[in-house]
Amino acid sequence: MTAQLERDRRVAVLLPTPRAALPPVTARILRRTVLAYAVVWVIGLLPSLVGAGDGWVAAGLGLTVPGGGLLYGGHPVLAVVAFVAVLVSVTMWWSMGPTVLPPLVWLATAALSAPATGDGSDAARIVVLAAGPAVIVLLALVHRIRHAGHVRAGAKINAKLRETEFVITGPPGIDTRLPVAESSADDLARLRYALDLALQPLDSFDGFTRIDQFREAATRYQLNALSYCLSMSQFTRTPAFSGYLAEAQRNAITKMLDRRVWGYWALENAWGNLDFDRDPVGCDENIMLTGFHGLMVGMYESLNDDTFSRPGALTYRWNDRVGYANDFGTLAASVHRNMSGSAFTLFPCEPNWIYTVCNTFGMSTMISHDRLHGTGYFAELEPRLRQAYETEFLRPDGRIIGVRSRHLGLSWNLWAGPSIQLTTAFWMHAALPEIAQRTWWLLRESALEKRPDKVHVARTVSARLDPGNYTLGRDTYGQIVTVMAARELGDEEWAQAAQRTLDEREELAESDGVRRYAKASGLANLYANLGRFGRHSALRDLVVHGAPDAWRAGPVLANAAYPDVLVAKAVTDGTALDLVLRPGAGPTRTSLHLARLVPGRTYTVTGALTDTVVADPQGRATIGVDLGDRLEVRVY
Amino acid sequence: MGCCIAIALVIALVRKAWFALVPGGAPPDPMFAPPARRNADGSPVATRVPVVDAVAPASRGAICLGAAAVTTALYAGVVAVLRWTGAAESLPGAAVSWPVRDVVVGLIGAALIVAAAVRYRGGRPRGSRAPVLFGAGAAWLGLGVLDMHVLGVVHLGHSVTSDVLFHGPGLLAMTLGAGAFAAELRRQAAADLAVVAR
Numbered sequence: 068m069t070a071q072l073e074r075d076r077r078v079a080v081l082l083p084t085p086r087a088a089l090p091p092v093t094a095r096i097l098r099r100t101v102l103a104y105a106v107v108w109v110i111g112l113l114p115s116l117v118g119a120g121d122g123w124v125a126a127g128l129g130l131t132v133p134g135g136g137l138l139y140g141g142h143p144v145l146a147v148v149a150f151v152a153v154l155v156s157v158t159m160w161w162s163m164g165p166t167v168l169p170p171l172v173w174l175a176t177a178a179l180s181a182p183a184t185g186d187g188s189d190a191a192r193i194v195v196l197a198a199g200p201a202v203i204v205l206l207a208l209v210h211r212i213r214h215a216g217h218v219r220a221g222a223k224i225n226a227k228l229r230e231t232e233f234v235i236t237g238p239p240g241i242d243t244r245l246p247v248a249e250s251s252a253d254d255l256a257r258l259r260y261a262l263d264l265a266l267q268p269l270d271s272f273d274g275f276t277r278i279d280q281f282r283e284a285a286t287r288y289q290l291n292a293l294s295y296c297l298s299m300s301q302f303t304r305t306p307a308f309s310g311y312l313a314e315a316q317r318n319a320i321t322k323m324l325d326r327r328v329w330g331y332w333a334l335e336n337a338w339g340n341l342d343f344d345r346d347p348v349g350c351d352e353n354i355m356l357t358g359f360h361g362l363m364v365g366m367y368e369s370l371n372d373d374t375f376s377r378p379g380a381l382t383y384r385w386n387d388r389v390g391y392a393n394d395f396g397t398l399a400a401s402v403h404r405n406m407s408g409s410a411f412t413l414f415p416c417e418p419n420w421i422y423t424v425c426n427t428f429g430m431s432t433m434i435s436h437d438r439l440h441g442t443g444y445f446a447e448l449e450p451r452l453r454q455a456y457e458t459e460f461l462r463p464d465g466r467i468i469g470v471r472s473r474h475l476g477l478s479w480n481l482w483a484g485p486s487i488q489l490t491t492a493f494w495m496h497a498a499l500p501e502i503a504q505r506t507w508w509l510l511r512e513s514a515l516e517k518r519p520d521k522v523h524v525a526r527t528v529s530a531r532l533d534p535g536n537y538t539l540g541r542d543t544y545g546q547i548v549t550v551m552a553a554r555e556l557g558d559e560e561w562a563q564a565a566q567r568t569l570d571e572r573e574e575l576a577e578s579d580g581v582r583r584y585a586k587a588s589g590l591a592n593l594y595a596n597l598g599r600f601g602r603h604s605a606l607r608d609l610v611v612h613g614a615p616d617a618w619r620a621g622p623v624l625a626n627a628a629y630p631d632v633l634v635a636k637a638v639t640d641g642t643a644l645d646l647v648l649r650p651g652a653g654p655t656r657t658s659l660h661l662a663r664l665v666p667g668r669t670y671t672v673t674g675a676l677t678d679t680v681v682a683d684p685q686g687r688a689t690i691g692v693d694l695g696d697r698l699e700v701r702v703y
Numbered sequence: 704m705g706c707c708i709a710i711a712l713v714i715a716l717v718r719k720a721w722f723a724l725v726p727g728g729a730p731p732d733p734m735f736a737p738p739a740r741r742n743a744d745g746s747p748v749a750t751r752v753p754v755v756d757a758v759a760p761a762s763r764g765a766i767c768l769g770a771a772a773v774t775t776a777l778y779a780g781v782v783a784v785l786r787w788t789g790a791a792e793s794l795p796g797a798a799v800s801w802p803v804r805d806v807v808v809g810l811i812g813a814a815l816i817v818a819a820a821v822r823y824r825g826g827r828p829r830g831s832r833a834p835v836l837f838g839a840g841a842a843w844l845g846l847g848v849l850d851m852h853v854l855g856v857v858h859l860g861h862s863v864t865s866d867v868l869f870h871g872p873g874l875l876a877m878t879l880g881a882g883a884f885a886a887e888l889r890r891q892a893a894a895d896l897a898v899v900a901r
Contacts, residue, residue, distance in 0.1 A: 122787065142802050148809070158713060175780070182786040182801075266739030266747075274736030283711045311741045529712050536732050537715040578735050588732060626745035630738070658743045 074237030080501040081228050082221045082465045083457045088214045090458040092410050096476030101203060107131070108199055111177075115192060122181035128195045129177025135195035136180025139187050149176035163281045164417030165338035166474070214463065221463035224509070233504035234557060236604040238612045248602070249636040249647050250304045256582035257596050259630060259651065261296055263581055264289075264589075265315035266629070269322060276536050276589045280331040281417075283534035284590070287328050291359045291428075292593035294319035298366035300600040302609045306618045307644055308637035309371055310660075311629045316367045320375060323360050329383050332356065339418025346391045347383050348401045351408060355416035358429030361398035362610075365435025368395065369613040376440065399436035402429040403444040411473065412448065412455040421471045423460045424491040426452075430498035431610045438613055445498065456495075456502055465509045467491050484529035485514035489548040493555050497610035507556045515549065515561075522549055522565040535588025543573060543587045550598035557603040569595070580630065580651055617641030622702060625662035625687070631655045632694060643703035646674075654695040661688045661702060674700035763834040768819035770838035775812040778846045779805075782857060792858045804856045808846065815842070833883035840876025847873060 089097060111130035114123035121140070129136030134149035156172040159165060250258065264274050278284040297316045305312060322328060332353055333345035340352075347356050364375045375381055376395040384390040405414040406429065413426040430452060433444035445452075460468045469487050471478040488510055496503040516523040524530045524545040533544045546565045553561035569584070576585035583592045621639030630651030637646050644661065656676075664670065664682035672680050676691035680702070692698060740748035785791035847870050850857040859865040 145802055145805060162714065178787075179780075179783050182783050260735065263736040263739045266741070267736050274733045276732055282714060310745055311739075314741075314745065532712050532715055534711040537711055537718050539712075539715050539719060576734050579738050581735055581738070583734070585734075626741075626743060628743040629741040632743075660744060 074240070076235040076237065077232045078235055078501060079229060079231060080233055080505045081225045082463065082505070083461070084221070084225075085214075085218065085458070085463050088211055092455075092459055093471070093476045093478075096410070096474075100475045100477070104199065104203070108196075111135075112196060115196075121187045124187055124192070126177050126181040128192060129180040130173075132195050132198045133173050133176055134180075135198065136177055139191045139195055140180055141186070141188065141191075142180075149180070152176060161420065161470075162417075163338075164335040164419065166418050167338055167341060217463040217466075221465065224465055224512075227512075228505070228508075231508065233501065233508070235500045235504070236557075236607060239604070239608050247306060247636060247638040248304055250300070250600075250633075251635075252649060253582070254300075254304075254599060255633045255635060255649060255651070256577070256580055257592075257599060258297075258300055259581040259633070260583045261293055261300075261593060261596055262311065262315050262629065265293055265297065265318045266311060267318075269318060270325065272322070272327070274589070278536065280328070281335070282537075284536055284588070285328075285331070287323060287356065287359065289535070289590050289593065290319045290322050290328065291363060292590055292597065294363040295366065296593050296596035296600060298363075298370060298609070299597055299605060301370050302366075302614070303600050303602050303605055305624075305634045305637040306370060306614060307621065307639040308624045308627075308634045308646075309662075310624060310626045310634075312634070313367070313371045316363070316371070317374065320360070320363050320367060320381075323356075323363070324381060324383050326383075326385055329356055330385070333385075335417055345385055345389070348391060348393050348397060351405045352415040352418055354402065354405070354414055354425050354429045355422075357398050357401045357405075358425060358432050361395065361402060361432030362428050362435065364395045364398065365432055365439070366609060368439055369435060369609055370618075373439075395436060396440065399432050399440075399442065399444060402432050403442075403448065405429075406448050406452070409473075411459055411471065412451040413460065415473050419473050419475075421473055423456065423467050423469055424487060424494060427491060427494035427498060431494070431606075434498055435610050435613070438611070449498075453499060453502075456499060465505065467506060484527035484532075484545065485510055485525055486530065486532070486534075486545050486548050488514070489545070489552045493548065493552040493606065496555050496604070497607045500607060504556060507552055507558065510552075511558075511561070517561060517564050520564050521568040521571075522546060522561065524549065533588045533591050535590025538588070540586065541572075543569065543584065544591050544594075547587070547591055547595045547598055551594060551601060554598060554601040555604065555606050559603065562598070562601075566598075620663070622664050623662055624659055626660035628655075628657050631657050632659070632692075635697070643701065646700040646702075648692065648694055648698045648700060650694045650696070654693075656691065656693050658689050658691050659700070661690065662686060664688055664702075670702050672700070672702050674698055763831075765819050765822035766831050767834035767838035768815050768822065770835040771842035772812055772815035772819055774839040774842040775808065775815060775846060778843055779808050779812070782850065785859075786857075790859070801856060804850070804854055807849075807854070811846070833880050833887055835880070836876045836883060837880030840873045840878070840880055842873070844870055844873030844877060 087094065108131050111127040113119075114127035119127075125136035125140050127136070128139045129149075132150075133153035134146035137143075137149055138146035153169060153173050153176065156168045160169050267273055272286060275286055275289050276284050277286070280286060294316050297312060297319065301308070301312050301316075329347050330345075332347040332350075333343075335353075336342045336344060336350060340350075342350075344350070347353055360381070364381070368374075368376060373395075378394055379392040381393040381395070381398065382390045383393065406412050406426075408414075409421075411421055413421050413423065414429075415421045416425045430445060433442075433448070436442055437445050456467075460471065462468060467488055468478050469491075488506055492503045492506040492510065495506070514525040516525075524542040528539070530542045530545045531539050533540065535544070546569050549565040550562050550569070553559070553565060573587070574585040576583055583589075584595060587595070617640055618638075621641040622644040623639065624634065624637050624644065624646055627634065627648075632655075633649045633651040635647040635649050637644070639645070646659075659675070661680075661682075662685075664686045666682055666684045666686045669679055669681050670688070672678055672690055674692065676693065680688045680690050682688045690700075690702070692700060742748055782791065851859070851866075851869075859869055
């Protein structure tokens with residue numbers, strides 16, 4: 068433990084003091100946006116200046132403000148309808164990426180105002196022409212006022228942060244943070260929920276939520292969470308068991324290649340970029356696929372094998388003739404290329420929209436690839452990424468800005484509750500642990516409360532949202548991500564309090580020994596598993612440091628029957644194999660297939676039907692067990 | 704994932720309002736995947752229970768209404784362009800003013816979208832050509848008759864040719880749709896007969 072403490076660092080992490088009201092890249096792009104609007108405004112003004120007919124004047128005014136031409140023509144109700152139509156189109160753009168939609172709708176409302184115009188009102192003309200510039204000035208003023216408030220809040224927070232030390236964990240020793248825990252019967256029942264989802268045929272998606280393929284309920288996010296929680300359970304509970312647990316991770320990774328899962332990109336690229344190339348990786352956006360899928364592979368490969376690093380192993384197939392051949396390396400290279408080429412360093416998910424949390428997955432993809440394949444992607448970009456997260460995507464009061472428009476520079480935090488900050492803190496811990504620790508600390512200071520042994524999440528509408536199925540109810544999802552973040556960031560007391568809150572109030576659903584929260588989405592249940600199987604710095608250890616050599620070289624339980632044999636613990640010190648097994652389908656006599664033994668060596672076995680076993684020339688052996696209840700098996 | 708809670712919240716509110724208005728409520732979230740099984744050697748055990756897709760194929764009615772809704776939007780755009788260019792005249796003695804007419808057409812479009820969405824049950828049915836043609840044609844023809852002969856807000860001059868050119872595409876699409884539907888019925892009847900014969 069002493070060696071471990073030496074590897075950890077204790078640091079103070081202050082909030083950066085901004086030099087201006089807007090960070091540099093954002094300011095440049097916002098200036099460009101305002102200039103572009105000014106050009107449109109002048110074009111809209113021209114018909115009025117040259118004394119063109121009312122139709123032209125109305126169309127021009129419709130360009131300066133959505134619905135402006137209709138207001139000028141004496142149709143205030145239609146003007147409001149036009150304005151709302153443009154707002155709806157912006158929301159659609161935000162949610163699904165059709166960049167062309169807002170300008171098209173705006174242009175259409177302007178065009179439609181031309182024939183609908185009656186006798187134009189000069190008063191309306193002045194109001195319409197003044198409205199756009201007035202809104203810009205107003206927004207700038209509001210931003211200045213809010214920014215000043217955030218700066219003052221940041222200064223107060225920094226006074227506390229100077230007195231606060233965060234622990235940045237270093238490489239774990241096999242005897243320190245890495246001791247492998249044993250899953251309880253409840254843990255195993257929850258794990259089976261994920262296993263059943265993943266072990267169905269590759270072309271089946273039974274049990275997945277199916278609402279849309281664009282937003283949070285999309286199948287890909289469920290597959291991501293599925294793979295992450297399975298990997299995490301392997302890392303912290305059963306690193307010496309591959310079998311159906313590794314197969315389940317492979318299945319989740321392979322299901323991502325199904326066109327039904329990634330085909331959304333063809334649409335988004337077409338209506339977002341007017342680009343009919345369907346390639347989901349060879350583009351400068353879509354980190355919501357490349358970053359997330361890359362991390363699935365990174366976690367799998369850290370614990371198992373390099374199946375997905377082989378050329379073409381990740382081929383996104385459109386049809387029998389068209390496929391986009393990729394592998395772990397091309398995904399990581401894509402993330403690196405796009406971050407290198409982005410003015411913000413972070414790059415978009417949907418066309419135009421940059422999400423801070425999604426880019427944390429891209430960072431982890433690069434880090435795990437660097438470790439496994441010797442590239443230097445993350446090290447090269449780390450200063451820029453840190454700068455971006457600390458300036459372009461951070462308010463002076465420490466709140467992470469969740470989304471920013473690449474084209475316009477705009478961002479907003481409407482209704483954003485703590486869930487997204489918690490999620491970001493969790494996923495950021497691998498790459499930028501200082502910011503993750505500070506974010507968690509800020510959340511504890513402001514948005515979360517422990518009373519006395521339960522967690523109370525700030526009462527916001529968004530805190531009651533389950534993004535996995537877009538339902539509003541209790542703060543279940545918020546509690547789940549609190550478990551994830553608290554446990555990962557080393558605040559086990561908070562993690563247990565949030566878990567207790569869930570345990571005491573959430574209704575359970577159970578079927579054939581499989582258990583989940585009944586009233587939470589599939590996505591929320593999978594993240595609940597990720598939190599359940601986590602531990603202090605588990606994500607960071609897995610992504611940054613990987614599995615120790617002893618785990619990658621020592622004997623493993625290669626196969627066991629499912630669900631007859633549930634593996635509660637499987638660990639090796641490089642020589643011996645220690646297993647804890649539980650029956651999943653009643654008492655049974657079954658066999659366990661071992662691998663990575665020393666060929667020809669005789670091993671002593673305890674807990675099985677035989678006392679010794681001899682490894683075959685391939686280092687494999689099979690032993691029988693009678694499994695009626697919890698059973699410890701040792702092979703050494 | 705929860706990358707943008709705000710937009711998910713917007714979707715949640717829209718869905719909540721939608722399911723409050725539309726009979727049937729929100730579809731249930733699936734609970735569990737079919738139980739998986741593996742042999743001790745890792746090979747799969749064939750235990751897959753065929754899961755009947757809870758989502759029935761889309762009804763032809765939904766497709767037909769959807770096509771009519773899209774055509775309504777197209778029609779509104781075409782008439783606006785015709786008026787702007789002067790090819791169509793606004794009649795001074797029309798029964799209603801243009802803004803009222805625009806609202807009427809907008810309401811028709813919205814009603815068609817709602818009706819299509821209510822009837823939609825997911826999936827894409829085979830043979831969607833007939834309902835698309837029929838729905839689009841009926842919408843075009845109906846809106847044209849409404850504008851020219853009921854509300855009297857559009858006039859395309861005195862030429863029979865211009866009337867035919869304006870109403871004709873709708874009539875033609877309806878006829879083709881009805882023909883395609885009849886042909887599908889014939890093919891289905893022939894297939895049923897073949898099954899009976901076997």
